[in-house]
Amino acid sequence: MSEHIEEIHVGGTTGTFLKVWIALLAMTGVEVLLAYEQVPTMIMLTALLGLSIIKAALIIAYFMHLKFEKLSLFLTLFPMLIFCIILMLVFLGDATRIPHMRPF
Amino acid sequence: MSSQSSVATSLWEGGRSPYATNSKKFGMWLFIVSDSLTFSAMLFAYTYSRVTNPDWPKPFDFSPAIIFASMMSFCLLSSSLTMVMAVHAMTHGNRKATVRWILATMVCGATFVVLHLSEWMKLINVEGVTPFKNPWGVPLFGGTFFALTGLHMTHVICGLIYLAIIATGVGRGKFKAEDVEVSGLYWHFVDLVWMFIFPLVYLMSARVG
Numbered sequence: 001m002s003e004h005i006e007e008i009h010v011g012g013t014t015g016t017f018l019k020v021w022i023a024l025l026a027m028t029g030v031e032v033l034l035a036y037e038q039v040p041t042m043i044m045l046t047a048l049l050g051l052s053i054i055k056a057a058l059i060i061a062y063f064m065h066l067k068f069e070k071l072s073l074f075l076t077l078f079p080m081l082i083f084c085i086i087l088m089l090v091f092l093g094d095a096t097r098i099p100h101m102r103p104f
Numbered sequence: 105m106s107s108q109s110s111v112a113t114s115l116w117e118g119g120r121s122p123y124a125t126n127s128k129k130f131g132m133w134l135f136i137v138s139d140s141l142t143f144s145a146m147l148f149a150y151t152y153s154r155v156t157n158p159d160w161p162k163p164f165d166f167s168p169a170i171i172f173a174s175m176m177s178f179c180l181l182s183s184s185l186t187m188v189m190a191v192h193a194m195t196h197g198n199r200k201a202t203v204r205w206i207l208a209t210m211v212c213g214a215t216f217v218v219l220h221l222s223e224w225m226k227l228i229n230v231e232g233v234t235p236f237k238n239p240w241g242v243p244l245f246g247g248t249f250f251a252l253t254g255l256h257m258t259h260v261i262c263g264l265i266y267l268a269i270i271a272t273g274v275g276r277g278k279f280k281a282e283d284v285e286v287s288g289l290y291w292h293f294v295d296l297v298w299m300f301i302f303p304l305v306y307l308m309s310a311r312v313g
Contacts, residue, residue, distance in 0.1 A: 028174065028177050035306075036310070049303075065289075
């Protein structure tokens with residue numbers, strides 16, 4: 001009866017955590033290198049956001065253990081969150097037009 | 105015992121947790137989702153301010169400022185590793201190791217706060233940046249910078265207090281593995297937010313040479 005309540009989720013080993021940590025450090029290093037090389041703004045932004053999303057996914061999957069939880073937990077939390085964040089982009093087109101609309 | 109467990113056959117017929125987590129963990133996940141929307145909203149406010157002001161300042165020199173911020177990232181990433189080791193030790197019932205790993209996490213977190221505050225002090229006292237003005241032009245820079253990094257630093261400081269309470273309790277034989285795991289979730293979330301603030305606020309404003 002109490003089996004599934006007290007069930008201990010052992011997900012990942014010390015080796016896995018170390019690998020994830022090294023991957024996160026390496027990606028941060030690449031990001032800093034991109035800043036040092038002064039890559040053009042749009043390429044820089046795309047690369048930085050891409051790397052950050054991969055890093056966030058690694059943290060959520062392994063450190064926050066979501067990879068080892070039930071799929072229903074992921075489906076309850078994340079599609080809605082991602083949808084809401086994308087909705088915040090709605091006015092970006094207007095924001096990029098504002099500098100061209102200034103009278104000076 | 106076995107006859108009771110066969111009563112609820114479907115997950116949704118009651119008597120079982122549909123997510124197979126305890127309620128504390130699910131509550132922390134809900135908090136994390138809502139808090140990430142708060143941080144997203146602030147990052148978007150920063151993005152919009154920046155897009156509408158093409159002469160947005162790039163005040164962070166590569167040599168002291170960006171390397172300093174990279175060290176702060178290193179502290180937070182390492183603190184996530186030690187926190188995950190704390191959760192690992194607690195699920196294996198090793199309370200002494202758990203306390204040690206949580207203390208290591210707190211040291212990394214405290215180092216982050218000290219480095220961050222010294223950076224703030226330099227910006228405020230030496231460069232003269234306030235939320236309403238700065239020496240480089242667009243006044244909004246200070247507002248977005250202090251709001252974003254300040255809210256994040258508040259989360260780190262709250263996390264340090266949370267971890268101190270958990271570590272004290274675990275040392276005295278209180279709390280279960282799930283309590284350490286829930287505090288770990290919060291700590292990793294703080295790290296995760298920095299994974300977006302560091303590139304968008306610091307690296308996008310880097311100045312080389």
